Amino acid sequence: MKISFIGSGNVATHLALAFQKTGHSVLSVYSKNYQHAVRFCKKIKRCCPVRKISELNPTSEIIFICVTDREVEKIVSREFISKKVALVHTSGSMSLDVFSEIPNPCGVFYPLQTFTKNIPVDFSNVPVLLESKNRELLKKLKALSKSIGASGTVVNSQKRAWIHLSAVFASNFTNHLLSIAEKILKNNKLNFKLLHPLIMETFQKALRVGPEKAQTGPAKRGDSKIIKQHLKLLKTEPRVRLLYERLTGSIVDFKDKG
Amino acid sequence: MKISFIGSGNVATHLALAFQKTGHSVLSVYSKNYQHAVRFCKKIKRCCPVRKISELNPTSEIIFICVTDREVEKIVSREFISKKVALVHTSGSMSLDVFSEIPNPCGVFYPLQTFTKNIPVDFSNVPVLLESKNRELLKKLKALSKSIGASGTVVNSQKRAWIHLSAVFASNFTNHLLSIAEKILKNNKLNFKLLHPLIMETFQKALRVGPEKAQTGPAKRGDSKIIKQHLKLLKTEPRVRLLYERLTGSIVDFKDKG
Structure with missing residues (x-):
């Protein structure tokens, strides 16, 4: 052609x-x-x-x-x-x-x-x-x-728009969270490579068993003590703190509503 | 032992x-x-x-x-x-x-x-x-x-706490975003597998070049038209919509502050 x-x-x-x-x-x-x-x-x-x-x-x-x-x-x-x-x-x-x-x-x-x-x-x-x-x-x-x-x-265009929106969550937004994780480590003089095996397994597991089934962590368990500890660590980073709260709320909501 | x-x-x-x-x-x-x-x-x-x-x-x-x-x-x-x-x-x-x-x-x-x-x-x-x-x-x-x-x-315990916090962003929260992506597709009768290659490449690229360098998407580009379109698609999902806004704001903030 x-x-x-x-x-x-x-x-x-x-x-x-x-x-x-x-x-x-x-x-x-x-x-x-x-x-x-x-x-x-x-x-x-x-x-x-x-x-x-x-x-x-x-x-x-x-x-x-x-x-x-x-x-x-x-x-x-x-x-x-x-x-x-x-x-x-x-x-x-x-x-x-x-x-x-x-x-x-x-x-x-x-x-x-x-x-x-x-x-x-x-x-x-x-x-x-x-x-x-x-x-x-x-x-x-x-x-x-x-x-x-x-x-x-x-x-069709409508479905493509939904796929594109889902791709923003699955790619742009996940990548941003990895940037935040990297920044938290950098600020504490720790190497991002420490997280590489966890990141690899997280994504591979999500593709293997589906992300909903793969969900773990303090928000999923409703572990309010760890959540409070994390929010305290983030007290000088109000934007990241808000994001943490919002994501935690969303995981809880997802768990409740299914 | x-x-x-x-x-x-x-x-x-x-x-x-x-x-x-x-x-x-x-x-x-x-x-x-x-x-x-x-x-x-x-x-x-x-x-x-x-x-x-x-x-x-x-x-x-x-x-x-x-x-x-x-x-x-x-x-x-x-x-x-x-x-x-x-x-x-x-x-x-x-x-x-x-x-x-x-x-x-x-x-x-x-x-x-x-x-x-x-x-x-x-x-x-x-x-x-x-x-x-x-x-x-x-x-x-x-x-x-x-x-x-x-x-x-x-x-030490302090550094471990920071590492654990970063791991929550890199693993639990990224996984949750994948769950949202999956849900958006399911709601529109689309298969999550469509996103598998994108997800694979996203995290492999983040590990290869670093997530900050790998960042793409409407928030990074400041493409307000697409962002508005996405927010409109999410009008019946107020929690996911708030999360979209918060993550978009956070990417913009990251871009500005470096």
Whole structure:
């Protein structure tokens, strides 16, 4: 398939690498910052950087829009793109409706994974959430995700929004709690590595038996003495303290309501 | 070494199995519920269940107290145990001072890991936090942790309390967020397995590059539109909504303050 990109960040780069590796042609790329497009093309051979969206290679079958949600809206409302080419965004939270005013075949190709710069992604394990009202495009998107080894799942915008919300809890928020744990240790001149085995086992156990069944700890046991001790330790950190209280309350609530 | 146990739950069982496997003698066990002590002895061969703490084998060198914090205090204040035998608790949050009124050699042997019933523990990867004012006992505790392959680290009660607090954030609270993610998906008839690859990569990345560096997401980016959309989705779940707001605020705060 012939593909071009709008956006040259992590998602665009990892997708382009995967597409090219499996025989697709990544023809051209536009970025707000031209130098970023040039840098992108150093990784994606035979891809041309362009200075305007209208200069993207006209033989492209699909243009992947890999930019922030706000920019997707701007691009869709202001830029003219030949109505033959399919437009696909890669956002977890943005509805397909963002394309409702334009005549192109439109779709969503949302890889449910966190990407890191310069660390290769193994798509064979990534669920890609697909959506399109255009049957032919949906077929193409399924084939594309299959070709890079990802498991494509068709879900509508509403379900995708819920999945994205759950992903924020499961990924961004859990990661933040790990940052807090790290900070608590650092403040006491202790090494975060002490917690590595516990963190590994926590996540693996949650995936093995399910997180609800895996829950342990003072909040789950209703051990008010330890909870009070922890709140006392946190008296100089009011925000972290509030978070501790809120999470403890939520675990108790979860336990009671099931 | 000759060891007895007070308490027959997860921690006692996993420690006893590891001790016995590496050539130590687990002589006797007391549990509030005698049947639990009997059940424990089905797993730990040649160990005798007893009905009273005073009946624990008098040749034991160390008694491991593996019960809730509140019960440790009760046992220490009310039970008579020959002052020759060393007493060791396995709690993350309880100070060594709990033993201050008794003449026995006393210590702490806290395995920083989450244990699951019937799932064997590989101690070669578990940090065990050790404490004792008695040099000879501390030496024995180091040897014990080494013998089961664990890495023993000597820390005082204050540091151990901070480590335990950080562990609650890194394990209990992260696990709870995974439960919320699972519930959000279930409520929308979606399978939690969709999130497995994301969860795996999230914690592996946090351990690889550090959680602060790994942080992504709408809160980190300051994407107020997505945050508003998520809060709207959560309007019928006020507790989870508050938690979302609190965690988002905390990520923003972390970003600003560093």
